[in-house]
Amino acid sequence: MKTQICIIGGGPSGLMLSQLLDRKGIETIVLEKHSREYVLGRIRAGVLEHGFAELMREAGCGARMDTEGEIHDGFEISDNGVLRRVDLKRHSGGSSVVVYGQTELTRDLYDARAAAGGHVIHNVEDVVLHDLNTEGKPWVTYRDGDEIVRIDCDYVIGADGFHGVSRKSIPADVLTEYEKLYPFGWLGVLSRTKPVNPELIYAKSDRGFALCSLRSQVLSRYYIQVPLSDKVEDWSDEAFWDELKARLPDEVAARLETGPSIEKSIAPLRSFVAEPMRWGSLFLAGDAAHIVPPTGARGLNSAASDIYYLYHAMMDHYLKGDDTGLEQYSQKALARVWKAQRFSWWMTSLLHRFPETPGYDQKLQETELAYLFSSDAALASLAENYVGLPF
Numbered sequence: 001m002k003t004q005i006c007i008i009g010g011g012p013s014g015l016m017l018s019q020l021l022d023r024k025g026i027e028t029i030v031l032e033k034h035s036r037e038y039v040l041g042r043i044r045a046g047v048l049e050h051g052f053a054e055l056m057r058e059a060g061c062g063a064r065m066d067t068e069g070e071i072h073d074g075f076e077i078s079d080n081g082v083l084r085r086v087d088l089k090r091h092s093g094g095s096s097v098v099v100y101g102q103t104e105l106t107r108d109l110y111d112a113r114a115a116a117g118g119h120v121i122h123n124v125e126d127v128v129l130h131d132l133n134t135e136g137k138p139w140v141t142y143r144d145g146d147e148i149v150r151i152d153c154d155y156v157i158g159a160d161g162f163h164g165v166s167r168k169s170i171p172a173d174v175l176t177e178y179e180k181l182y183p184f185g186w187l188g189v190l191s192r193t194k195p196v197n198p199e200l201i202y203a204k205s206d207r208g209f210a211l212c213s214l215r216s217q218v219l220s221r222y223y224i225q226v227p228l229s230d231k232v233e234d235w236s237d238e239a240f241w242d243e244l245k246a247r248l249p250d251e252v253a254a255r256l257e258t259g260p261s262i263e264k265s266i267a268p269l270r271s272f273v274a275e276p277m278r279w280g281s282l283f284l285a286g287d288a289a290h291i292v293p294p295t296g297a298r299g300l301n302s303a304a305s306d307i308y309y310l311y312h313a314m315m316d317h318y319l320k321g322d323d324t325g326l327e328q329y330s331q332k333a334l335a336r337v338w339k340a341q342r343f344s345w346w347m348t349s350l351l352h353r354f355p356e357t358p359g360y361d362q363k364l365q366e367t368e369l370a371y372l373f374s375s376d377a378a379l380a381s382l383a384e385n386y387v388g389l390p391f
């Protein structure tokens, strides 16, 4: 097979880029390791920054998001039982976020690719990238049963997530990886219950962090901070609800509707960045190049700018013969990626309980939160990062 751009990974990053480029007449093939059902079975986060929502609209995929998603102009922070609201709209100069599950967003992108007759090939095995940094053009192979299929292309996009093959195709002496592991994880529960609050609540408590989020008015998503040594099996639904309530303000806990969990999992908190994001004709995007802890809701959103820069760089290359965007991609993408890293680290440090933290550091954490709510400048800094910095 032959195409202009071969995209490895059919998660939100790969699908979004494929959909955007297709609308400009630029050909792509998406290679996805798993089935569509498997990809859509993964429970992921649900807050979209303004810029990502705009990209969905530009990709012609915004209709369901705009009717079923909820615009959130703010969220609440609970500090050991005291609730305070962060007015995102006011402090960001009019911006907001869209609460719309990433699973639904991925479904919309799959539907749009199918409607446009796009090539998304599922269940590909043994993807190998070839000639990424030679004089000739790159090519990609995968195995389909006993057959090895070859795709010739101009560029390869590595959008195959943290465990994908693309980043690993860059030689170790070229790549620098930066990583920070937090000494705790998040235990998440999805339940068919009415959300406890119209807006998200990020709760700091002496028992550890908790988050009340939602997917719709009948589907709630809750999280509690747990030690890394905990296993999902250790947590009955009842124990989860009891612990969540203990970390929330009394009036919120009193109105919390509980029910059976329909999904329950523990995710470790990790920060990761790989540099550079381009090597020869390979461009990394999304989780393949960087991961953030979920506290600042930046996961998908830090992929958004990668997609935006790549989309524009590819348009400039194919439609105007201008390669500046491709040449500057890694540098530009990383500058914004690191800002999302900084913000995620800051939100995580602000709200979690760090085991064995010296008294001095605890005092600083308390002061940081007190300062936040005493200063419009500090709130503006939080708000502009949460709704998403400009691309």
Ligand code: APR
Pocket: 008, 009, 010, 011, 012, 013, 014, 031, 032, 033, 034, 039, 044, 045, 102, 124, 127, 159, 160, 161, 162, 163, 164, 165, 166, 285, 286, 287, 288, 298, 299, 300, 301, 303
């Ligand atoms: N070959 C082909 N596909 C692969 C390979 C491979 N070797 N390895 C992984 N994949 C696929 C995965 O099955 C997955 O569907 O690549 C896709 C990567 O998707 P994501 O992990 O969702 O990453 P990305 O699209 O960058 O999405 C950004 O934002 O909210 C965060 O982590 C969350 O998924 C989210 C991310």
Ligand code: PHB
Pocket: 044, 045, 046, 047, 200, 213, 214, 221, 294, 295, 296, 297, 298
């Ligand atoms: C979620 O709804 O899953 C969610 C929301 C906000 C976050 C993290 C996760 O910061």
